[in-house]
Amino acid sequence: VTWRRERWSADHSLPIGVTTRAQLGELVRAGDIVAAGATLAAALRVPGARRLGLSPSDFDRELRVRVGSDVVAGTVLARVGRRFARSVTAPIDGRLLHVTVDGDLYIAPIVDRWTVRATLDGVVSRSDDGLVEIEGEAWCFQGAAAYGPDAIGELTLGVDGPNADLAPTRIDVRLSGRIIVGGARMSAEVITRAHACGIAGLVAGGVPPAGLRVVYGDAVTASGSPSRDDRPTVLCLMGFGSASLPPEVYKPFAALAGARAAIHTASARLFVFSTADIGRPEPPAPDVAVSGEGPAAYAPVSRPEADADEVGGDQEEPAQSDEELSPSSNDPSPAER
Amino acid sequence: MTVSTGTHAPVEQIRTTLGRSLRVALVHGREEASRRAVAHLALASGTEVVTRVRATDPRSFVEAAQALRDAKPDVVVIQGGAKDQAALAELLEALRLGCGAQQPMPRIFGLVDTGVADALRLHADPFEFERFAAVSEMVEALRALRRAGNEDIVLRDALIEDGARALATTNGSTALAVDVTERSTSLVLARTDGRIEAAHLVPLGLGMGADHVVVRASLDNVRRWLPWPIDAPALLERMFNRTRPLVEDLATTEAAILLEMALAREAIAHALRDASDAGLDVAAMRSAPAILITGRVASLPKAGQSLLVLVDGLEPNAVSTVFREPDEGRAERIGMVVPVMPRRSAKIRIVRASGRSVARVDPGTFGLVEIGEDVDVAVNGAGIRGHGRSGDLGVLIDARGRPLSLPERDGERIPTVTRWHAALQAVGAEGSPT
Numbered sequence: 001v002t003w004r005r006e007r008w009s010a011d012h013s014l015p016i017g018v019t020t021r022a023q024l025g026e027l028v029r030a031g032d033i034v035a036a037g038a039t040l041a042a043a044l045r046v047p048g049a050r051r052l053g054l055s056p057s058d059f060d061r062e063l064r065v066r067v068g069s070d071v072v073a074g075t076v077l078a079r080v081g082r083r084f085a086r087s088v089t090a091p092i093d094g095r096l097l098h099v100t101v102d103g104d105l106y107i108a109p110i111v112d113r114w115t116v117r118a119t120l121d122g123v124v125s126r127s128d129d130g131l132v133e134i135e136g137e138a139w140c141f142q143g144a145a146a147y148g149p150d151a152i153g154e155l156t157l158g159v160d161g162p163n164a165d166l167a168p169t170r171i172d173v174r175l176s177g178r179i180i181v182g183g184a185r186m187s188a189e190v191i192t193r194a195h196a197c198g199i200a201g202l203v204a205g206g207v208p209p210a211g212l213r214v215v216y217g218d219a220v221t222a223s224g225s226p227s228r229d230d231r232p233t234v235l236c237l238m239g240f241g242s243a244s245l246p247p248e249v250y251k252p253f254a255a256l257a258g259a260r261a262a263i264h265t266a267s268a269r270l271f272v273f274s275t276a277d278i279g280r281p282e283p284p285a286p287d288v289a290v291s292g293e294g295p296a297a298y299a300p301v302s303r304p305e306a307d308a309d310e311v312g313g314d315q316e317e318p319a320q321s322d323e324e325l326s327p328s329s330n331d332p333s334p335a336e337r
Numbered sequence: 338m339t340v341s342t343g344t345h346a347p348v349e350q351i352r353t354t355l356g357r358s359l360r361v362a363l364v365h366g367r368e369e370a371s372r373r374a375v376a377h378l379a380l381a382s383g384t385e386v387v388t389r390v391r392a393t394d395p396r397s398f399v400e401a402a403q404a405l406r407d408a409k410p411d412v413v414v415i416q417g418g419a420k421d422q423a424a425l426a427e428l429l430e431a432l433r434l435g436c437g438a439q440q441p442m443p444r445i446f447g448l449v450d451t452g453v454a455d456a457l458r459l460h461a462d463p464f465e466f467e468r469f470a471a472v473s474e475m476v477e478a479l480r481a482l483r484r485a486g487n488e489d490i491v492l493r494d495a496l497i498e499d500g501a502r503a504l505a506t507t508n509g510s511t512a513l514a515v516d517v518t519e520r521s522t523s524l525v526l527a528r529t530d531g532r533i534e535a536a537h538l539v540p541l542g543l544g545m546g547a548d549h550v551v552v553r554a555s556l557d558n559v560r561r562w563l564p565w566p567i568d569a570p571a572l573l574e575r576m577f578n579r580t581r582p583l584v585e586d587l588a589t590t591e592a593a594i595l596l597e598m599a600l601a602r603e604a605i606a607h608a609l610r611d612a613s614d615a616g617l618d619v620a621a622m623r624s625a626p627a628i629l630i631t632g633r634v635a636s637l638p639k640a641g642q643s644l645l646v647l648v649d650g651l652e653p654n655a656v657s658t659v660f661r662e663p664d665e666g667r668a669e670r671i672g673m674v675v676p677v678m679p680r681r682s683a684k685i686r687i688v689r690a691s692g693r694s695v696a697r698v699d700p701g702t703f704g705l706v707e708i709g710e711d712v713d714v715a716v717n718g719a720g721i722r723g724h725g726r727s728g729d730l731g732v733l734i735d736a737r738g739r740p741l742s743l744p745e746r747d748g749e750r751i752p753t754v755t756r757w758h759a760a761l762q763a764v765g766a767e768g769s770p771t
Contacts (some may be wrong), residue, residue, distance in 0.1 A: 016403050016434065042397035097399070098434045101460045106434075108399055130406060130438030144581065209577040210570035222548040222580035240577035 002141075003252045003278060008271065009135045010120040010264045012150070015228065016040065017095065017114075018068070018129050026127075028118040030262040030273060031152040034132045038070070038095055039112035048088050049103025052080045056103035063099070070095050070110065077105060114228070119150045119262035121273050139256065139272040141249070143203075143235045145224035146265035147216055151179060151201030151233035155253070155261040155272055159183035162250035165242075166190050166204065173197045179261045179270075181253045185242040188214040191232045201233035201263045203270060206243035226265035235263050235270055252278035352490045355521055356483030358539065359384040362410035362443070364428050366417030367393045374416045374448065376615035378472055382479035383494040383521070383537035384412070392417060392424035401428060402435035409439065412479065413464075415457065416448040422456055429460040437463070446475055494523055494537040497631060501527035504629050504660070513625035515605060515647060516632040519544030522604040523632075524612055526622050534621075536612040541604050543597050543633050547579040554603040561743050562599035562649065564755040564764065576600075591765050594637060598646050598763070601634045605650030624655035626725065629668070635661040640671040640729055641761030648674055648733065649757075652741050656716060656723025670728035672705070675716050676735045683719035687732065702736040704760040730761070 014021065014035050021035035028034055049059035062078045065071055071090040079087040090096070090107055098106040122136015158166045158180040166182030168189050176198035182190065186204035188211030194202055212220050215232060222240065237245065245253075259274035361384040363375040372391065379386045388408040390401060405413075413432060417425050429445075436443050445466045447454050454468040469475040480492055493516070501514035505527040516523040523537045540546035541553070551559055556569050559576070575596060613619040628651070630643050637643050643661045647653075654676050662668035677685065677698055685696045689712050696706055698719055708714060708731045715724035716732070744750040758764040 013407075016399060016406065040399045043399050045398070098430065100430045101433075101462060106398060106430075126440075128438040128440075130436070131440075208570060209573040213573070219552055221552055222577040239581050241574035 002248060003139055004141075005137070005139045007135060007137050008120060008140055008269070009125065009133055010118075010269070010271070011266060012116050012119070012132045012134070013266070014116055014130055014132065015114055017097070017108075017110075019070075021127055021129075021132055022118075022124045024124055024127050026124045027122075028124060028134060029121050030118050030260060030271065032118045033115045034118045034124070034134070035116040037114055038110040039114055040095060040097065040108035041111045043094075043097055043106040043108035044091060045100075046077070046088060046091060046105045046107055048078060048099065048105045051088055052078060052086050054080065054103065056101060059103035060099070065096050067096055067099055071107065117150065117152060119152060119264040120271055139252070139274060139278065141237065141252075141270045141272075143237045143268040143270060144239050145222055146233070146235045146263060146268040147212060147220065147225050147227075148201075148231040148233035148265060149226070149228055150265055151263040153177050153179040153200030153261065155179050155181065155257055155259050157181050157253060157257045162205070162245035162247065166202075168193050171197055171199065175199055179203060179263060181257075183250075184244040186234070187211055191215050191234055195232035199232075201235065203235045203237060203263070205236075205238045205245045205249075206241045207234055207236045208242075209240050212240075224265065224268055233263050233265060235265070235268060237270075353493050353496055354490050355383070355494075355518070355539065356480070356490065356492050357485045359479060359483050360387045360409060360411045361385065361479070362387055362405060362408050362413045363389045364413055364415045364417075364425065364432075365389075365391060366421030366425065367391065368418065368421075371416050371418070371421070373614075373616040374472070375414050376611070377617065378414055378416075378448065378475055378479075380536040380538065380611060380615050380617070381472065382476045383483065383492070383523075383539055384479055385539050390428055392421045392428065394428075398427070398431055398434075402431040404435070405432050406435035406439070410436070410443045411441075412482065413443050413445045414448070414475070415445060417453065419450065419453055422453050425453075425457060426460040429457060432464070433460075433462075446478065448472065448475055493518070493521070494525075494535065497523050497537075498525050498527070498533055498535055500629055500631065500662070501525040501533060502531060504627050505529050508627040508658075510626040511621060511624075512627040512629065513622050513651075514629045514631060515634070515651065516630075517601045517604050517634045517646075518542050518632040520546045522546075522608045524605070524608050524622060526618060526625065534612075534617045536608055536615065536617060538604075538608050538611060541607065543579070543600050543604070545580050546604075547576050547600055550600050550604050550607070551576045553607050559599050559603050561750060562602055562754060563595055564751055564758050565595075566747055566751060594642065595758075595764070597633065598637065598642055601646045602650035605646070606652075609651065623651060623653050624657075625653070626655065626657055626723070628653070628657050628659045628674075630659065630661040630671075632664065636663040636666075639761075639763060640669070642763045644672050644674070644730060644733060645757065645761045645763045648676075648735055649741065652676075652739055654678075654739055656721065656725050658725035659728065670711060670726060672728040672730035673714060673725040673732045674735060675721060675723075675732055676739070677719045677721045678738050679719045679736055685716055685718040685721065685734065688715040689713060696734060698734055698736045700736055700738065702734055703757055704734060705730055706732040706734055708732050733761070 017037040017040045019037045049056045062080050065077050072093045075090040077088045094107045094109040097108045118134055120134045120136045122134045125135040126133035156178045158170055164183035165185045171194050177200050179201040182204035184205045186207050255276050255278040256272045256274050259272050261272045263270055365371040365375045387410055388404055442464055445461050445464050447468045458466045497514050497516045501512050504512035512527045514525040520542045521539045522541045526534045540549050560572055609619055634643055634646050653674050657674045659672050660668050661671050679700055682699050687694050708727045712727055714727050
C-alpha cells in the first residue's frame with residue numbers, strides 16, 4: 001500500500017448505445033470525454049429479412065442505415081426491388097440498435113444522453129463498443145475499495161493531519177469540482193454534504209460501512225460499488241471505519257495537493273497527474289509484470305527524463321470544471337450531434 | 338494439504354485451491370424445474386453467479402443486454418425446453434448486444450435438447466456454444482475452466498466431495514461434509530453408493546466473503562449469535578475489515594473467534610437455503626448420520642466451538658456423529674448430536690457397552706452428557722432413535738426445537754446465547770469480550 005509512479009491502464013466500461021468513442025492511439029487527458037452515447041428505453045422488434053423476403057445473410061446488404069445510427073419515424077431502413085419495391089421503415093424516432101441473426105431489427109427510443117470521461121492522461125489502447133482502455137503514466141495509490149462513478153478534479157487537502165477526521169463544516173460549494181482528501185475517517189454526513197456541494201470525489205483512510213450503507217444502500221459490500229449514476233464518489237484508502245494514514249501515504253498528498261487527479265472506481269485507484277517529487281517511489285511488486293489486473297501488463301517504464309523533471313516539482317494545471325469540459329478532438333458534443 | 342499413503346510410503350504434497358473465480362450468468366426457461374437446474378449447476382460447480390435471467394424476464398431487451406454487459410460473465414449457462422426456445426433466442430440476442438465486444442468473449446454452455454441446441458447455436462454467433470447432455474459433464478467443464486488449464490492443482494470443492502464420499506463409505510451411511518473457508522461455504526451430501534449432492538457457494542465465507550454473509554443474512558442475524566451486546570455500526574466495521582488481506586490469519590482473540598462463529602452459522606444456514614432452493618435434498622443433509630466439518634470452522638481452537646457452529650447453522654434433526662478435520666491436522670471425532678423436540682419433559686435412554694443411563698430432557702435443554710471418550714452409544718426415547726459414537730466431547734442433547742429461534746430482545750437473547758456457548762465450553766472463563 002504505497003504511492004507508485006509508473007505506467008497504468010484504466011478501463012472505462014461503456015453503457016449500451018455508444019454514439020462516438022475515442023479511437024485507438026488517440027491521446028486523451030483525464031476529464032476528456034472518451035465516449036458518448038444515448039440512453040435507450042424499451043426497444044421495438046421490427047421484422048426485417050422476412051418482410052423483404054430475404055435470407056438473413058442477404059439482409060445486411062440491403063440495410064440503408066448503419067446499425068447504431070439515430071433514425072426518425074418513417075426512415076427507410078432497408079429496401080429491395082425497384083418497380084414493386086418492398087421496404088422496412090422505422091416505426092418510431094430512436095436508434096437502430098441491433099440486427100438479429102434472423103434479420104430482424106431492434107429500434108429503441110432515446111430518452112437521455114450519456115458521456116464517459118477519461119480517468120487517466122495517456123493513449124487509448126483499446127476501444128470498442130463495450131470498453132475504452134487508456135494507458136498512461138501517473139502517480140497512483142491503490143485503495144481498498146471505491147464507490148460511485150469515476151471522478152476527476154483538483155486534489156485538495158481537507159484536513160490538517162493524517163489522523164484528523166474531515167469535518168462537514170469544511171465542505172462548501174467553493175470546493176466544487178475537487179477531489180477532497182480527508183484524514184482517517186469520513187462520515188456519511190460529509191459524503192452527502194460533499195455531493196450536495198458538487199465535490200467531485202472524496203478520499204479517506206477509512207469510511208464507516210454504516211455510512212456507506214446510508215449513502216449506497218444495504219447491498220453495498222467491501223469490494224466497492226462502481227456505478228454510473230449520480231452518486232457521491234468515495235475512495236477508501238486503507239480500509240473501513242477509521243484508518244489513520246501512515247506518513248508515507250499522507251505526505252505525498254500534501255506534496256501533490258493542487259494537481260489534477262482522478263478516482264477510477266472500478267479499480268479503486270487514485271491517479272494524480274503531477275511530476276512533483278514525492279520521494280523515492282517504491283519498486284513495483286514482483287507480480288506487477290504478469291498481472292493483468294494491476295498496472296499495465298508489462299514492467300513499469302523507466303523514465304530518466306521524468307525523474308529529471310521531478311526535481312523542479314512542476315505541477316500541471318488544475319482539472320477542468322464541469323462547465324469547462326471540452327470533448328476530445330474526435331468527439332462532437334452531444335448538442336452538436 | 339498432506340495426503341498420507343501409508344506408514345512407509347512417501348507423503349505426496351498436493352496444491353489445493355478454490356481455483357479461478359468463474360463468473361457465470363444463468364439463463365433459464367420459464368419452468369421452475371429449469372430455474373432449479375441452473376441453480377443446481379452453479380452450486381455444484383462452485384462458480385460465482387453474477388446474474389440470473391429468466392425466459393419470462395420482465396426487463397426490456399435493452400435492460401437485459403445492459404444487465405448481461407455489466408455482469409461481465411465468463412460463461413453463460415442456458416437451460417430450457419422447446420417451449421422456451423424463442424424466449425431464449427431473444428435473450429441470446431440481448432447477450433450479443435451486451436457482450437459482443439467483451440474480451441475474452443463469454444462462452445455459452447447449454448443444458449438443452451439437441452434440437453433446441455441447434456436452434457440456439459444460430460443465435461449464439463459469435464460466441465462459442467457447447468451443449469452438454471448431463472449436469473455432471475457441465476460441472477466438470479466449469480471446474481476445468483476454474484483450474485485454468487492447470488491440471489496439477491486440486492480444487493477445494495472436489496477435495497471436500499472426496500472427503501464426504503470417504504466418510505460415507507467408511508461409516509456405511511449417508512455423510513455430510515460442511516466446509517467454511519475465507520471465501521466459500523460448501524455442503525456436500527454423499528450417499529453410500531457414491532452419489533453426491535453438492536452446494537459450493539462463492540463468495541460466502543468468514544474472510545473475503547464475510548461482507549456477503551452480512552448482505553445476505555442481514556447484520557441483525559449475524560449479531561444475534563454474539564453473546565455480548567454490540568452496536569450495529571461497530572459490528573459492520575469489523576465485518577467489512579475482515580475482507581482485507583490483513584485478517585486472513587486464523588482468529589486468535591475470543592471476540593474474533595465468536596465473530597467467526599456467528600458468521601459461519603449464517604453462512605451454513607444460507608448455503609442450506611440455496612441448496613433447498615436448487616432442489617437439493619436438505620432433509621437428508623440435516624439427518625445425515627455422519628457429519629464432517631472442515632475448513633476454518635474445523636480450525637477453531639475448541640472442538641465445542643466447531644460443534645456449536647454446526648448445530649446452530651445446520652440444525653440437524655437426527656442422531657449424528659460429528660467429525661472435524663482442520664486444514665493442517667488430522668480428522669477427529671468430536672461428539673455425537675442428539676436432537677430431540679419434546680413437547681414436555683421426556684426421558685432418553687442412552688445405551689453403551691459399559692451400561693445404560695437415562696437422561697431427563699426438558700424443552701430447551703442444551704448440553705453435553707459426559708459418556709466417556711469415543712464409545713459406541715445408542716439412544717432412544719422422546720421421538721428419537723439412533724446410534725453413533727461419542728467423540729472427545731460426549732453426547733450433545735439439543736432440545737431447543739426446530740427451527741431454532743432466538744429471543745428478540747437483547748436482555749433475553751444474550752443470556753440464552755451465552756448459556757449455549759457455556760454448555761459447549763465455547764467461551765473462556767474470563768467473561769464476555771467487549
